[in-house]
Amino acid sequence: MEILMCILAGSLFTAGVYLLLQKEMLRIILGTALLSHGAHLFILTMGKLNRGAPPVLEKTIKTYTDPLPQALILTSIVISFGVTSFLLVLAYRAYQTNQTDKMDELKGLEDE
Structure with a gap:
């Protein structure tokens, strides 16, 4: 399962970088969103994918799921949502x- 998640995170990183290199502002914003989703999957995968284990260690429980990656991902989701919303409003304005x-026209470079 970890290999599949790493491939999916790598695909999201690849698509995000491709979109970041485009000239339209909306594609750049979508690229940043894809990069953040790839980072979420990567953090979740690096925290090990334990299924069915409780997130808190007690005396009777031998295996548990680490809650730290999940907390980091929840915080990152909120931050990336705010950044994406800000970028969309900025692009609209x-x-x-x-x-x-188009970024070239916004920079003042004319296509010749």
């Missing part, structure tokens, strides 16, 4: 002001 979402 930039489009309203400049009537374009």
